[in-house]
Amino acid sequence: MLFFGDKLSPLSDTTNIAPAMAETDLFSHVKHMLWDTIPAFVISLILYWLVSKTSSANGGSDANVIEAMKTGLDHVFVIHPLLLLMPVFTIILMIKRAPAIPALMGVSMLGGLLAILVQGTSVTSVIHVMTDGFHVASGVKEVDALLNRGGIDVHAWDSRFANAGDGAWRYFRGDGVL
Numbered sequence: 001m002l003f004f005g006d007k008l009s010p011l012s013d014t015t016n017i018a019p020a021m022a023e024t025d026l027f028s029h030v031k032h033m034l035w036d037t038i039p040a041f042v043i044s045l046i047l048y049w050l051v052s053k054t055s056s057a058n059g060g061s062d063a064n065v066i067e068a069m070k071t072g073l074d075h076v077f078v079i080h081p082l083l084l085l086m087p088v089f090t091i092i093l094m095i096k097r098a099p100a101i102p103a104l105m106g107v108s109m110l111g112g113l114l115a116i117l118v119q120g121t122s123v124t125s126v127i128h129v130m131t132d133g134f135h136v137a138s139g140v141k142e143v144d145a146l147l148n149r150g151g152i153d154v155h156a157w158d159s160r161f162a163n164a165g166d167g168a169w170r171y172f173r174g175d176g177v178l
Helices: 002-008 013-022 026-057 063-076 081-095 100-117 123-132 141-147 152-174
Strands: none
Touching: 002 013, 002 026, 013 026, 063 141, 081 100, 100 123
16 A cells, blocks of 8 residues: 555655656656556555455454554654644645655655654754654564664665666767667
């Protein structure tokens, strides 16, 4: 399910790299990806629903584990209606077809501001999370596995790979090889 949102988001790194390399419009690229992404999403949704029904019937997920995860998340985060500004702001930027870099910067700034105002995080922590990723020790193994991810550093290889590919493309195109 994460694949659906990441693949179609105009703020996603790979979604921006592909049309840039193909020299096409970002939103045309996103529109054309719908042809295979929506059927895959629907099929996945149906399969996940079937698996969940089968898993539940066979005594699947332990209610204690689920409750521990909910408690662990409650201890780590404050859920507040003000946080709805993030998806609303993101959707507005997508509707207005804002350029990716300013949109990413705006969404990041708003996210940092909300982390400070709602979660009580320090400015230093926000900067650290943006560069090194979010790390937490909630005491619940499943919650920690879900939340502890990279930051800009983890995704930096995308940029290096895209820049190398673009450089090679321009070199070969300029020399008439391609």
